[in-house]
Amino acid sequence: MRILQFVTRRQKRGAEISAEILSRELMQRGHFIIWVGLYEHNEDVINIEGAINIDLNARESSMISFQILKKLRSIINEYKIDLVKANGSDTLKYAILGTPARIPIIYRNISFISFWLGKNILKNLIYRIIVKRLNWVV
Numbered sequence: 578m579r580i581l582q583f584v585t586r587r588q589k590r591g592a593e594i595s596a597e598i599l600s601r602e603l604m605q606r607g608h609f610i611i612w613v614g615l616y617e618h619n620e621d622v623i624n625i626e627g628a629i630n631i632d633l634n635a636r637e638s639s640m641i642s643f644q645i646l647k648k649l650r651s652i653i654n655e656y657k658i659d660l661v662k663a664n665g666s667d668t669l670k671y672a673i674l675g676t677p678a679r680i681p682i683i684y685r686n687i688s689f690i691s692f693w694l695g696k697n698i699l700k701n702l703i704y705r706i707i708v709k710r711l712n713w714v715v
Contacts, residue, residue, distance in 0.1 A: 579609045581658045583649075585666040587614035587632060589621040592664045592687045597623050599662075604628065611656050613649070615668055629656065635667075641674060649675035673710050681712040 582600050584593045600610045610628040617634045624630045631652060635645040649671055653661070661680055663672035665687030672682050695701070708714070 578603075579611070579657055579659045581611045581613055581653060581656070581661045582628075583613050583615065583661060583663045583668045583672055585614070585664070585668060586616050586618045587612060587623045587630065588618040589623060592666075592685060593623060596662070596664045596685070597625060600625055600628060609656075611652060611658065613652060615645070615666075615671060635671075637667075641670060645671065646675045650677070653677065653680065669707065673707050678710075682710065683713045683715060684711050685715050 580600075580603060582596050584596050587593065597612075600612060604610055604625075604627055610625060612623070612625045612628045612630045614632045615635050616637060617632050633645050633648050635642050652658075653676060658680060660683065661672050661676045662683045662685065663669055664685045669684055672684070676682055
């Protein structure tokens with residue numbers, strides 16, 4: 578299986594370390610891993626030997642970058658990805674918008690669902706739509 582592990586930054590932090598460990602285990606079992614960081618790493622970069630290591634170099638913003646979506650879609654198509662695993666933070670919105678509908682998405686939640694939801698009706702509606710696109714949330 579060809580798996581895109583999508584992290585906020587390819588640096589040594591909680592969700593990234595967990596995704597790195599899982600990636601190494603999956604590779605030992607014969608799976609192909611594309612290790613993609615949304616933002617440029619600042620320090621302690623994680624490069625997974627035997628995987629394709631890529632940074633999209635997005636700018637941190639609440640707005641979606643269509644250029645970054647295009648890069649992500651290009652990687653998914655080029656490497657013929659079978660599964661996308663988004664690991665917290667902004668990887669959720671980019672995975673949802675950048676992954677073709679035929680490819681399953683697993684989202685690893687790293688925060689509290691109550692942070693996503695609140696009294697803002699529009700925000701709640703958007704998250705309901707987003708979550709429906711996910712195949713699994715862990």
